[in-house]
Amino acid sequence: MPFSQQFMDNPKADRVKRVASLRQASVRRRLGLFLVEGPQAVREAVAYMPERVHDVYIDTSHNPHDDIISSALEAANPIYLHHVSTKVMEAISPDAQSIAAVVSSEGLIRTLDDIDLNPLNTEFSEIGSTSSDNPEKNYQPQTDLIVACWQARDPGNEGTLIRTADASGCRAIILVDDSAHPLNPKVVRSSAGSLFHIPVIQASTEEFFAWAEKHSLPIWAADIHGTQEHAPYDLVTVLADRNSGLVKPAATPIMLFGNEARGLPTEIVERAGRAVMIPLYGSAESLNLAMSGAVMMYSIAMAQHQG
Amino acid sequence: MPFSQQFMDNPKADRVKRVASLRQASVRRRLGLFLVEGPQAVREAVAYMPERVHDVYIDTSHNPHDDIISSALEAANPIYLHHVSTKVMEAISPDAQSIAAVVSSEGLIRTLDDIDLNPLNTEFSEIGSTSSDNPEKNYQPQTDLIVACWQARDPGNEGTLIRTADASGCRAIILVDDSAHPLNPKVVRSSAGSLFHIPVIQASTEEFFAWAEKHSLPIWAADIHGTQEHAPYDLVTVLADRNSGLVKPAATPIMLFGNEARGLPTEIVERAGRAVMIPLYGSAESLNLAMSGAVMMYSIAMAQHQG
Known part of the structure; x- marks a missing residue:
């Protein structure tokens, strides 16, 4: 026993x-x-x-x-x-x-090539269903979105992003560059078990961009500044367009979040190629990283599920 | 000097x-x-x-x-x-x-009767605009929603809810019953200054329900269980209905959140009369209070602004 x-x-x-x-x-x-x-x-x-x-x-x-x-x-x-x-x-x-x-921990944190980019199989979509033959593979993404965070340093924030990526049914979450280690006890705790559901990947900045390019996956930088050539899109406008790349994606979009204190540097936003911002309706200057993540991921997931 | x-x-x-x-x-x-x-x-x-x-x-x-x-x-x-x-x-x-x-702190935390229920004046809607004559009154709500939390105990969560209520342009946030005190340093810090923007109110459970009833304001409980008579509405469905009470309100709706560990008790959900839940697409059991708040407030704000 x-x-x-x-x-x-x-x-x-x-x-x-x-x-x-x-x-x-x-x-x-x-x-x-x-x-x-x-x-x-x-x-x-x-x-x-x-x-x-x-x-x-x-x-x-x-x-x-x-x-x-x-x-x-x-x-x-x-x-x-x-x-x-x-x-x-x-x-x-x-x-x-x-x-x-x-x-x-062996093999728990995956690599970019482990990310399943096949069309979503929504027939297998019973939430919480388990296959006893292969218990490690029973996470069924429901939303055609990959989340990435660049230099997320606060373990509580990062764990919360993992939890939200899971709740919103994203395909995977990529921790890019020098982010908090996903097996740090505070990340594990604040992920509330989602670390054992959704694929979590670590990658360098170069690996991340090379992989996205290889698979022609569009990267959207969550950023209120954009670049000199590209002002950020407004999230409401992008989601109101039922044919937009976040609502009816031709290729799986990646939403890239920046560091909690400094956001994304301009060169990273430029490499992403497009930026999207959450509108601020009141007097607050900004949302924190975990809040931004929740708003972005969930509004995209809900827009995709609304069809 | x-x-x-x-x-x-x-x-x-x-x-x-x-x-x-x-x-x-x-x-x-x-x-x-x-x-x-x-x-x-x-x-x-x-x-x-x-x-x-x-x-x-x-x-x-x-x-x-x-x-x-x-x-x-x-x-x-x-x-x-x-x-x-x-x-x-x-x-x-x-x-x-x-x-x-x-x-x-004198008079900073308001009472229910201080909440402005007049139609939103979106002409005065320049974000961050200040009137030097009356600097305390320059918060201009942009979203026809009041947020309430019942027995929110964690100061960090509560401060984050205040910040999100501000960012999403809600009219006010009501701390019902035995919630963390809004002038607790951790609440102040995690509100990131939003405590000085949006009206923050403290009220007992009885005061809260009596006030909502007096003004015929509908209360929506953020709750995945609902009651025996009323299953919770799905947030996506409610927001897809462009004439629903959260998108085109006849009277200002109140979104009521529960305690971070125990949620809302059934009797409170019953008094509210209607419940709404955030769909879970992946394998996560739930979202935490701050995340739920961000998703609810922002998806309602964006739906109202999308018009």
Whole structure:
């Protein structure tokens, strides 16, 4: 039975220290493992990628987490469940909300060539449906859009963008250049499990533009400035045109977001070739990155689904 | 000249302690003052409500903040500018990013009866236009929508909702029941100055429903469950109907959001009478409160502006 009989109550035990050390990037890289904290993220890891989950640590004094435990017990490969004391859980992570998992990172973050560019198969579109044969492949994109963010540095923002890209049914999310690492615990936590649904890709700036060009995918820069030659399109106008490249795409469009503090540099907007901006109706100067992402992705998804 | 000649470099000075103590709710209440941190929020306070700003504390070793200084010097009433050392700034607030202001709270948070329900005056709609005669009244709503949140507890979420309500041009935002206090420094900071633009109201649950009923304003609960009698409307469907109550309102609609962890209780959704939900296209279980707010407010604003 994949259930550790021993109750772990020593916060200074070697195993506890080892798990806690996964909060460091260097340890994660060396061991090929990462830490998943909190019920939402652990539940999705167990449900979508059970074969990646090595161990789950649970402090049941705060929350029984029965649904996660039963899913873990039913997984094809054994997931080891460890009951731990509150002190042990605190030593593992102060942000775990009484449950954490150690998960294999090998191959989880994909490359550009892994992105499926075939026409969307909306027949297979039952939300949340799972295929037990191939649990890693059950994400069904519903919206013909790829999201990319360039130098997103704040892990909370980046995790939220991953969650929104998933909720809005995008094909994939690409983290371009020096963005926050997607296996940083705060990214994982704020993605609320979406990291285990939607394909997440890392790429350099050059790789990103070369790949988009190779597949003739139009890049739209989310930017209020545009370039000297190209003023930004207004999102409302682009979406009102039912034949526009964001509503009825001939090729999958990519929406590229910039850094939370500085946005996109002009040369990147120029390479993208077209910019689109969210109108500001009140007196606010701007929206933050996570808000802009939500507005852009969802308004495009809804426009495509409205048909 | 409203400029303190003395450089403040003693982090233990009484004045520094007094300013820092404004991080406590009880001190804010007693003194009728609150702390505004960071360049974006201070800039908007000085630009929109100069007569409320008592003192501005600046650590120019990190950032000259010339634009804020010159606006403060040009204000009709003197704003006292104090140059301070980095250590003093840290003692005032670790989150100030080298600039903070002490601002009067008297009457800043309004009541329900202050909400302007007259038809939108879109002729006066120049964004960012200011009337120097009456600088407190230069927010011009552009979208016929009022936002309300019920028991929003996370200050960062609440501040972001205030910012989004402003950006999307809503009439006002109502904090219902036991929501985070709008003058909590984290709310002020994450509102990025929008607290000084859009009217922010506090009201009890009973006051809120009584006021909406008195003015016959329809309340839409942002909720994926609805009630036994009323399944939630799909946002896409409601917005596709160009004559719906959210796109061409006969009376200003109110969009009511619930608590970030628990949503809205059924009895509140029932009192609202109608619910609307954001479709989930991918595998994510939900969006967080700030994301839902951005998607709802902006999709309604854009639908109204698309006409």
